[in-house]
Amino acid sequence: MSYEVTATKKRPQNFDSMVGQEFVVSTLKNSIKNGRIAHAYLFSGPRGVGKTTAARILAKALNCEKGPTDNPCGECDNCKAITKGNSLDVIEIDGASNTGVNDVRIIKEEVMFPPSSSSYKIYIIDEVHMLSQSAFNALLKTIEEPPSYVVFIFATTELQKVPATIRSRCQQFNFHLINADVIASQLEKAANDLNVKFEKSALNWIAKEATGSMRDAYTLFDQVVSFSDGNITMSGIKDKLGLTGQDKLNSMVLSILDNKVSNAISDLRELLAFGESIEQIIKDFIEYFRTLLLLSQGITSENILGISPSEFPEKIKTAFTVEQLEAALELLFELYRNIKYSIDPVYEFEFILSRLSHLKYLASNTSIITRLESLKTNIDKMPFTDSKKADIPDKLEPELPHIENQLKIQHQESKKPFEIAKNLFSGVEVEI
Numbered sequence: 272m273s274y275e276v277t278a279t280k281k282r283p284q285n286f287d288s289m290v291g292q293e294f295v296v297s298t299l300k301n302s303i304k305n306g307r308i309a310h311a312y313l314f315s316g317p318r319g320v321g322k323t324t325a326a327r328i329l330a331k332a333l334n335c336e337k338g339p340t341d342n343p344c345g346e347c348d349n350c351k352a353i354t355k356g357n358s359l360d361v362i363e364i365d366g367a368s369n370t371g372v373n374d375v376r377i378i379k380e381e382v383m384f385p386p387s388s389s390s391y392k393i394y395i396i397d398e399v400h401m402l403s404q405s406a407f408n409a410l411l412k413t414i415e416e417p418p419s420y421v422v423f424i425f426a427t428t429e430l431q432k433v434p435a436t437i438r439s440r441c442q443q444f445n446f447h448l449i450n451a452d453v454i455a456s457q458l459e460k461a462a463n464d465l466n467v468k469f470e471k472s473a474l475n476w477i478a479k480e481a482t483g484s485m486r487d488a489y490t491l492f493d494q495v496v497s498f499s500d501g502n503i504t505m506s507g508i509k510d511k512l513g514l515t516g517q518d519k520l521n522s523m524v525l526s527i528l529d530n531k532v533s534n535a536i537s538d539l540r541e542l543l544a545f546g547e548s549i550e551q552i553i554k555d556f557i558e559y560f561r562t563l564l565l566l567s568q569g570i571t572s573e574n575i576l577g578i579s580p581s582e583f584p585e586k587i588k589t590a591f592t593v594e595q596l597e598a599a600l601e602l603l604f605e606l607y608r609n610i611k612y613s614i615d616p617v618y619e620f621e622f623i624l625s626r627l628s629h630l631k632y633l634a635s636n637t638s639i640i641t642r643l644e645s646l647k648t649n650i651d652k653m654p655f656t657d658s659k660k661a662d663i664p665d666k667l668e669p670e671l672p673h674i675e676n677q678l679k680i681q682h683q684e685s686k687k688p689f690e691i692a693k694n695l696f697s698g699v700e701v702e703i
């Protein structure tokens with residue numbers, strides 16, 4: 272038997288096996304059950320989430336010998352022909368390569384002939400937004416007064432490019448991105464079907480990489496299966512796909528935290544010497560700080576994080592505030608956007624590593640102002656032993672170098688803390 276990719280093998284053949292589009296599925300099923308069959312449907316949504324699959328299932332539901340039914344049998348000649356893609360009454364057209372008015376003219380002529388062996392003659396037009404304006408105009412007349420046996424199912428990833436005149440004549444369904452945990456559980460079934468062992472974290476990683484597309488998830492899954500030798504592991508994926516290992520990332524961030532930038536830079540050099548690309552290392556860093564940000568906001572679900580929280584040392588998990596992590600991500604996102612214009616992305620990343628080592632001194636203007644205000648109140652309350660010299664209580668002294676440090680870091684963003692500091696110390700001459 273020839274090799275069949277998982278996306279094809281696992282393509283749902285009826286509404287009940289479709290995942291992640293519950294609203295669309297239940298509405299379609301109900302309208303078929305109640306005999307409310309529209310002459311034109313418009314399925315919109317991101318790629319790889321099931322629009323064409325739903326169109327084919329709807330075609331089967333309408334043309335099944337036991338139909339119209341919300342649960343096509345999959346066994347009759349009509350169902351089988353649609354599954355194989357050779358039904359004479361279900362015509363699939365790729366809007367991207369049949370964009371002209373002549374293509375639509377052919378459809379207009381064809382629709383005059385009734386279906387050969389089914390109840391309906393169904394046109395599935397994928398990427399319908401690619402049709403030209405004149406093609407849309409020609410199509411419009413057919414949709415307005417179609418023969419009773421004709422059903423159009425349009426699919427598009429770019430709803431806004433479909434003219435309003437067409438949209439308003441269709442029953443519209445919006446397909447959504449599929450949740451990573453739904454994708455992961457489908458991958459688990461696929462792995463079990465193949466008798467392949469797996470680490471859950473590895474499947475979660477694939478699900479997260481697929482960013483909501485079931486088709487992309489299956490494609491990546493097939494790639495991972497092909498090199499996994501019957502056992503899908505996270506370390507295998509990292510090895511083969513050139514991802515930076517979590518240990519290396521932990522070690523680099525610990526170095527940054529201890530202000531040992533030189534250690535982080537030698538780790539970076541090691542990764543580059545090992546053949547990893549600087550783009551991938553920056554992406555891994557973004558991923559790393561994103562996970563820390565989500566953890567600091569109380570999110571611990573492995574499905575959302577894509578990694579187990581236990582993979583991070585306790586010291587790192589508690590080292591940064593939300594604000595500091597946001598600042599780190601800002602630096603990294605900006606770096607990633609700019610690398611293509613850089614004279615040397617590696618130099619830029621070294622520079623960012625150095626900046627990240629100051630992260631723990633970063634504070635928002637608001638928190639600096641609050642600290643200064645409370646310092647001012649405390650100084651106002653202080654007993655002065657001499658009109659020229661303030662007696663600064665011991666508890667305030669450790670506070671001052673810290674505030675000074677924060678001011679240095681913040682000074683480019685706002686002058687406000689400086690102004691407050693100036694006011695604060697203007698009336699008092701203190702010896703610090």
Ligand SMILES: [Zn+2]
Nearest residue numbers: 335344347350
């Ligand atoms: Zn059937």
